[in-house]
Amino acid sequence: MSFEVDVELRRGERRLGGCFSAQDGLVALFGPSGAGKTSLLDMIAGLVRPDRGRIVIAGTVLFDSEAGVDLPPERRACGYVFQDGRLFPHRRVRENLLFGWKLAPPERRWLDLDVAVGFLGIGHLLERMPRTLSGGEAQRVAIGRALLSGPRFLLMDEPLSSLDRGRREEILRVIERIRAELDVPILYVSHDRSEVDRLADRVVEIA
């Protein structure tokens, strides 16, 4: 199993979290807006601490409330791609891309800058500042930054939702290529049925 997730978090009256397990490939978490899909990804990334539960991904226990395991985010090795790109505004594209790469231990760097840049078609953007990028460009850089950090798995939180139709197609193709060519499990959050049908090997419904 690539993904074994069973977590719960109470926020006032609401109960957030989820329970699923899945094999390699692209697993889509599908559900309406506000169902807590982003919270679930944040828990898996280690940015939000669940009240209880267990997260095992690609053979590593990331969180286990009973065993007292709670790896900090920097030791979970997840490549997190956010809805809004979330590039570092004070650093050039090149520095954004290399941020995680420089921090990763050499044996975990399975992708080089040149390869990633060619793959994503962002060679002409390297010296630009993030605020000068279009939405699609920023999202490609964000994907590159996540891939270059040497992740053991990818988390993608509606990476298309802030883009217009043309850009969506462009990023969709990038994600399809990542799925086909790179051997990395992906957890993909979306509320769009057609996206999920096109990309996912397995769909988990989050209500």
Place this chain on the structure above:
Amino acid sequence: MLTPEEFAIIVLSLKVSGVAIAAVLPLAFALAWLLARGRFPGKLLLDALVHLPLVVPPVVTGWLLLLAFGKSGPVGQVLEQWFGVTLIFRWTGAALAAAVMALPLMVRAIRLSLENVDPRLEGVARTLGAGPWRTFASVTLPLALPGVIAALVLGLARSIGEFGATITFVSNIPGETRTLPLAIYTALQVPGGEVAVTRLALISVALSLGALAISEWLSRRSGGNGDGHVL
């Protein structure tokens, strides 16, 4: 040009302000951090305490410093007996007064910029492998830098102009605690001192403009773009 006395006054003023601001900057940053990000009981009280020197008359601040750091004050006694340090009537005391008076302005400036740093960007850095300290150094601090520069400029301006708390706490001793504002005040008391007053006043205006110019230059360099205005 400058007379030796004027030159000495400028050097003293810069020494007092420079030491005050350099010493108080880490404290101001820590307080700003606590107030911007912390959640703890007594936060409102801490906020009020930090702002106190901004709202009470400077003479009162000077008097409180005198009570605490004077020969028989609780802090003053400890400093004197344990470390042999005396602040009262010394330039170091003037620096303390300047630091206390500058603190609230500096905390405000840094706090504002810290509150504008998107905590989600810090989360991104964490997922990319940066521990808490590296995240702070590579994301939080650079993004808050305009506020830190603003704090330095405001603090320097405030401390170079400090008068009330200084004269109350460390008196007006030539060569030791007589900074620019105190020298201007002293010259005003002397019949026919108008020329001296005018010269000193022009010097303090020049100093302030110089500080502003440096801060503008710094913010341009740190921001790398035109929208990095500090004040």
